[in-house]
Each structure stands twice: as C-alpha cells, then as structure tokens.
Amino acid sequence: MDRPVVVGVDGSESSLRAVDWAADEAALRKVPLHVVYASLWERYEQAVFPTGPGRSEQVLTDVLVVAAAKRARQRVPGTEVTTEVVPEGPVPVLRRAALKACALVIGSRGRGGAAELLLGSVGQAVAGRADAPVIVVRGDHDNRAGARSRGRRVVVGVPDKPADSEAVRFAFREAARRGVPLEAVRAWHFPAYEATDHAPFVGEPARVHRQRAVEALETGLRAPAEEHPEVEARRRIVEGPAGAALLDASADAALLVVGARRPRGRFGLHIGRVTHAVLHHAACPVAVVPEPG
Numbered sequence: 001m002d003r004p005v006v007v008g009v010d011g012s013e014s015s016l017r018a019v020d021w022a023a024d025e026a027a028l029r030k031v032p033l034h035v036v037y038a039s040l041w042e043r044y045e046q047a048v049f050p051t052g053p054g055r056s057e058q059v060l061t062d063v064l065v066v067a068a069a070k071r072a073r074q075r076v077p078g079t080e081v082t083t084e085v086v087p088e089g090p091v092p093v094l095r096r097a098a099l100k101a102c103a104l105v106i107g108s109r110g111r112g113g114a115a116e117l118l119l120g121s122v123g124q125a126v127a128g129r130a131d132a133p134v135i136v137v138r139g140d141h142d143n144r145a146g147a148r149s150r151g152r153r154v155v156v157g158v159p160d161k162p163a164d165s166e167a168v169r170f171a172f173r174e175a176a177r178r179g180v181p182l183e184a185v186r187a188w189h190f191p192a193y194e195a196t197d198h199a200p201f202v203g204e205p206a207r208v209h210r211q212r213a214v215e216a217l218e219t220g221l222r223a224p225a226e227e228h229p230e231v232e233a234r235r236r237i238v239e240g241p242a243g244a245a246l247l248d249a250s251a252d253a254a255l256l257v258v259g260a261r262r263p264r265g266r267f268g269l270h271i272g273r274v275t276h277a278v279l280h281h282a283a284c285p286v287a288v289v290p291e292p293g
Contacts, residue, residue: 002031002032003031003100003101004101004102005101006022006033006034006098007019007022008097008105009064009065009068010037010064010090011064012107013107014108014137015068015106015107018107018137019035019075021285023071023081024076024142024143026072027076027079028143028177029102032079033079033081034084034101035069035082035083035084036084036097037083037084037086038090038091038093039087039088068083069082090126091122091125091129094106094126095126095130098126098130098131098134099132102133103132104126104134105137106123106126106134106135106136108123108136123136127260127275127279128260132290133290135286136287136288138285138286139284139285143285152253152254153182153234154175154254154255155184155250156182156256156257157258157259157274158184158185158217159220159291161291163219165220165259165291166290166291167287167291168257170289171255172225172233173228176228176231178254181231181234182232182233182234183249183253184233185236185238185246186213186216186217186220187238187241187245188237188239213237242274243278246277247283251283251284252283252284256278256285256287257286258286259289260289260290260291261290261291261292
C-alpha cells in the first residue's frame with residue numbers, strides 16, 4: 001500500500017489550513033490521507049472537565065478529528081481519509097507517524113502560539129527531527145493543481161553538497177505533480193578575508209566564487225532534470241545570504257523546498273540557519289527534506 005500523507009491537527013486555524021493542503025497533496029500523489037491528533041488530554045482532563053470524566057477523548061475525536069476528516073473529504077471527494085487520536089505529546093507522535101508517511105504536513109502555529117512565535121515549538125521540533133519530508137504550511141497559498149497554480153513555481157535551495165540532493169529531487173517531483181516550473185536558487189558570497197582594495201585584484205576572486213556556484217547548481221540539477229524532462233528548470237544565481245535569496249523567491253512561489261542534514265546521535269534541533277530563517281519568515285509553505293547525514 002502506498003504511504004499516506006499525514007497531517008497533524010490541534011484545532012487551530014493554522015492546522016485546518018494544513019488539512020486543506022494535506023488533502024490536496026494526497027490527491028496530487030494519489031495516496032490516502034491520515035489525520036493525527038496528539039493529545040496530553042488525559043493528563044489534565046479533570047482540571048478542564050471536573051464533572052465529566054471519560055468524555056474528553058470522545059469530545060476531541062468527534063469535534064476535532066472527525067471534523068478535520070470531513071473537511072478533507074469535502075475538499076477532495078474520493079480521497080481515503082483515516083483518523084487517529086494518541087494521548088501523548090505531539091512531537092514524538094508526529095515523528096513516529098512520519099516514519100510511515102510519504103510526507104508530514106503541519107501548520108505554522110498551534111493554539112498556544114503567541115504573535116512573536118513565527119513558528120510554533122511543535123512545528124520547529126518536528127521539522128528538525130522527522131525522518132520524512134515535513135511541509136509547514138505558511139502564507140495564504142493554495143495547493144490545488146490547475147488554474148490556481150498557474151504562474152506559480154516550486155523553489156528549491158541547492159545545498160552545499162548538491163550531488164544526489166533529496167531536496168532537489170523532491171522539488172522536481174512536486175513541480176511535475178503540479179505542472180509548474182521549478183526555480184533552483186544557489187547563493188554565493190565574496191568572503192570578507194579575500195577582499196582587497198588593490199585594483200589589479202578586484203573582481204577576479206568574485207568571478208571564481210560565482211563560477212563555483214554555477215557549477216554546484218548544474219551538478220545538483222543534472223540527474224533530477226534527466227528524470228523529469230517535462231519540468232522547466234530555471235536557474236537563479238544570487239550574490240548574498242542564502243536565506244535572504246530564498247525568502248525573496250518565496251513571495252510568489254507555490255512551495256519552497258530546503259534540505260536538512262541531521263547527524264545521527266545528536267540532541268536538539270538539527271536545522272541550519274537558512275532552514276530556520278525560511279521556516280519563520282517564508283511567504284509560502286516550506287518543505288524540509290531530510291538529506292543523507
């Protein structure tokens with residue numbers, strides 16, 4: 001059986017938008033959709049419903065999860081939708097769900113997100129640790145194929161080690177599913193320690209660094225482009241910080257794809273500065289794709 005698209009819900013408006021995106025993604029991939037609610041409800045339900053023990057899980061299932069599933073079925077009729085409520089914290093539950101998913105979709109904020117938290121703690125932790133592509137739904141972009149996607153494109157940041165990049169391959173597949181162009185972005189900068197005021201040397205090192213960026217971009221695109229000849233691949237070389245270049249490209253993109261290398265055996269979040277920046281500030285949904293360690 002094909003692996004499903006999994007979406008995490010918590011009743012927030014952000015998670016409902018994630019349900020919409022996940023339903024569209026499941027339809028594009030022609031796979032089932034699995035709706036997951038990870039709850040710590042049983043640990044404090046007496047404080048919330050002191051006169052109604054035993055009803056909280058039923059209320060959550062009926063009102064939240066079933067409603068999310070109904071929303072998905074109405075958006076994409078014919079899609080197989082299953083649901084699950086797990087009385088645990090959301091990060092371990094979603095990480096386990098990702099092991100059996102082709103993609104995990106979450107909202108950018110939870111119910112407790114304050115205005116200054118541009119990405120909720122759950123979203124950041126899951127994006128930094130899951131072993132499947134994690135799509136964090138940001139912005140007001142729609143995921144439907146067809147007319148609403150016309151003029152849009154999938155943007156991917158080409159990493160420092162571009163050969164066999166899972167992020168680039170993922171981006172090509174997403175562009176092919178939507179029938180939109182792919183824009184591959186590679187940023188470069190002129191190291192400060194190489195700067196010089198001597199006229200004979202000005203410009204030459206910059207050309208070298210830019211050429212390296214061009215070569216890295218072509219290396220990263222070569223194999224995926226051969227696998228998806230139907231996808232129009234546009235190249236974009238930008239001088240400056242990679243995060244700024246990707247944020248600029250996200251303004252009118254359907255999806256922004258970045259890779260994340262997560263060394264095994266390390267604690268904490270395994271996302272770099274560029275991934276952190278786009279997860280907090282991108283104007284479109286962001287897919288974080290695990291790269292080989």
